[in-house]
Amino acid sequence: MWRQYLKILKTGIPTESVRKILRDPEVERLGAEIKRKIDKRFAGSLSIREVDAGSCNGCELEIHALNNVYYDLERFGVHFVASPRHADILLVTGPVSRHMEEALRRTYEATPDPKWVIACGDCAVCGGEFGSSYASLGAVENVLPVDVKIPGCPPTPAQLLAGLLKTLDRI
Amino acid sequence: MNELHATLENAGIAVTILPPLPPGEVWQIPSQDWGQAAQIAQSLKWRWSAGWGEEIVGAQRAVPRYRVNALLAKPGKYLLLRTEVPQDNPQLPSQAPYYHAADRSERHTRDLLGIHFLGGDTRRWTRHRAWEEGEFPLRCNFPVAGSRQEATPPDVAYPFLQTQGAGVYEIPVGPVHAGIIEPGHFRFQAVGETILHLEERLGYVHKGIEKIATGRDMLGLCRLAGRVSGDTTVGHAWAACMAMEQATKVEVPRRAAFLRAILAERERIANHLWDMASILNDIAFTFGYYQLGRLREDVLRTNGKIFGHRLLMDRIVPGGVAVELDNAAVRYLDREIDRLRRELDELVTIVDRNASVGDRLYTTGVLKVEDAIELGCVGYVGLASGQDLDVRRDRPYPPYDELSVRVPVEQSGDVGARFWVRYKELRTALRLLRQLLERLPDGPTRVDLAVPEEGAEGLGIVEGWRGEIVSYVRFGPDGKIARFFPRDPSWLNWPALERLILGNIVPEFPVCNKSVNGSYSGVDL
Known part of the structure; x- marks a missing residue:
């Protein structure tokens, strides 16, 4: 057990300031404002589904990274939730495959108002490498x-963090 | 190989030996013997590795026919069995009664190409409702855009196995799961907390990869292959490029091969770190999750800094690589190896000595050795259940022909075994990475590929971080792709989850699932 505590002490707190992550004073200003x-407005907690x-699961890998010790998204009061019923924001990745079309609609319907949708990644924004086809509807919009x-x-x-902070600025 | 040939001939199966497709030999057999050939190969302990169908038209064939392929393997040997079926009556005996691994593959081929495998499972697999029964997207006359105008309804009528009896209940899970994870459906039958039966239903992220690959140029195909499964972008891009290079008879420069291996080993390191972290997260050992997650982020940041992309997408290109390493970068990567080793030594000691971690990982989710053989599991799932397979050692491709790869094998087949196999593979990858950096030769990093002739084909087989990846490419006119089929190792490992979960309790499902970590995108295509 002492090894674990020693490692925790040695590791310290690697969480980085927004300024260091983004090297963009504008976004750091957003960071402070958004926290406020x-x-x-959300009683200190904003939920993302x-x-x-x-x-292709590439976006998921990077979204996961937002929760690691360096980025620590939760410090802004933003956290990922297990159900759309608990969510304020839907963060959607991928071109919308036709086989997921209805599931995505139902997830949206299950999300209480007011709600916002973020299209995350090239595929979600414009269809990306897969575009529209018999199997894919392309962009989330x-x-x-x-x-x-x-x-x-x-x-x-x-980029995800900057995008999220900008979304929150609009809300 | 000779034994199989003799046994097939003795059974009255006419084998036509076609020009080889390295690393595989190619044999054509009559379609009516397709099932019996599988039975014989299975009895001679050949492993079923991959299967796909193709429609061959144009200058290559006056009368269009369908070609069916099944790749069989023994350590160090590959055999591509082929047969053809006529377009007006596309049916042949199934191989699934002898090879469980052929089941979903044959159903996929039927859903997309309309070839019927008699004696196999008749339920649809990849098709939900995006196209109708009787429509086959991979046929040349099916438009890429499809014909559906209205919204796609959900696939509610899939015939799952039904259980009955006192106290048996059903838990449907997905396609939208609770975590940040890909979509798929799991249907549990349970009594109390104990799982009696699990059935997977995938296909939700089917994006038509095989169809939209047709007509692409080589670079376009390479980009697409790099997105078959985002976590395996290096593995799939390498396999697809290897297939294209073989079709154009080009050998990549030695330096390019080394750089590809550096990318591949770094992909293995990042993914194994993340899987180990996630397994610990699923048993609520958050210390391990955050510590190993930190190391993974360090690796990704180095990727971004040195190679220009955190996940290493689009770094491998046809004919070589699109990255260069100067001496400073080599030193930087080398120092990172020492740092990772030091950190891992500390962390792994802590994980290993924690009794509650052991309590959760050992004897949980056991995949028996005989099940692993029957299902044909590869990669860490196979290795943890006694399947001593690694393409880098068994059928080495440059630069692994100059290196020695140690392959860890365990027999217990539980979540713990899959955890420690990953750790040992991670240490092997670090050792290989150091050797690759030390021996990195000078020279060009890319060669141009000539335009391949129509009908030229190639087979690329590499060891991705999940296990053996197979990529098949055939060219059409003007150097454009006519057929692309990537076989992610998840095809062979997903069915293992249905077996190893039996008798475990429902709350153990997340950690069991994570210990297999199949790619949804990689099999849905």
Whole structure:
């Protein structure tokens, strides 16, 4: 047990300031403002439901990274939830495969109002490498109203963080 | 190989030996003997590795026919069995009664190409409702855009196995799961907390990869292959490029082969770190999750800094690589190996000595050795259940022909075995990475590929981080792709989850699932 505590002490807190992650003073200003907004309007907690509607799983890897110790998304009061019924925001990845079309619609319907939709990654933004076909509907906006788009293949955690902060700025 | 040939001939099966498709030999047999050939190969302990169908038209064939392929393997040997069926009566005996691994593959071929395998499972697999029964997207006359105008209804009528009896209940899970994870459906039958039966239903992220590959140029195919499964972008891109290079008879420069292997081993390292972290997360050992997740992020950041992409997408290109390493970068990567080893030594000691971690990992989700043989499991799933397979050692491709790869094998087949096999593979990858950096030769990193002639084909087989990846490419006119089939190792490992979960309790499902970590995108295509 002492080894574990020693390792925890040695590791310290590697979480990085938004300034270091984004190297963009504008976004850091957003960071502070948004924290205030979330505290005020969402009682300190904003919930995101991630929906893979057909992605290659690259976007999921980078979304996971947002929760690692460096990015620590929860410090802004933002966290990923297990059910759309608990969500304020749907973060949708992938071109929408036709086999996921109805599941995505139902997830959207299960999300209480007010709600926002973020299209995450090139496929969700414009269809990406897969585009539209017999199997794919392409961009998320072909199925749901989209509020914010975060391009990238996949978007890096820094780009995801900037995109999320900008979304929150609009809310 | 000779034994199989003799046994087939003795059974009255006419074998036509076609020009080889390295690393495989190619034999054509009559379609009515397709099932019996599988029975014989199975009895001679050949492993079923991959299967796909093709429609061959144009200058290559006056009367269009369908060609069916099954790749069989023994350590170090590959045999591509082929047969043809006429377009007006596309049916042949199934291989699934002898090879469980052929089941979903044959159903996929039937759903997309309309070839019927008699004696196999008649239920649909990849098809939900995006196209109708009787429509076959991979046929040349099926338009890429499809014909559906209205919204696609959900596939509610899939005939899952039904159980009956006192106290038996059903738990449907998915396609949208609770975590940040790909979509798929799991149907549990349980009594109390104990799982009696699990049935997987995938196909939700079917994106028509095989169809939209047709007509692409080589670079376009390489980009698509790099997105068959995002976590295996290096593995699939390498396999597809290997197939294209073989079809154009080009050998990549030695430096390019080394750089590809550096990318592949780094992909293995990042994914194994992440899987180990996630397994620990699923048993609520969050210390391990965050610590190993931190190391994974370090590796991804180095990827971004040195190679320009955190997941290494589009770094492998036809004819070589699109990256270069100077001396400073080599030193940087080398120092990272030492740092990772030091950290892993500390962390793994902590994990190993934690009794509650052991309590959850050992004897949980056991895949018996005989089940692993029957299902043909590969990669860490196979290795943890006694399947001593690794393409890098058994059928080495450059640069692994210059290196020695140690392959860890365990017999217990539980979640713990799959955890430790990953750890040992990770250490092997670090050792290989150091050797690759030390011996990195000078020279060009890319050669141009000539335009291949129509009908040229190639087979690429590499060891991805999940196990053996098979990629098949055939060219049409003007150097454009006529057929692309990527076989992710998940095809062979997904069915293992249905077996190893039996008798476990429902709350153990997440960690059992994670210990297999099949790719949904990689099999849905």
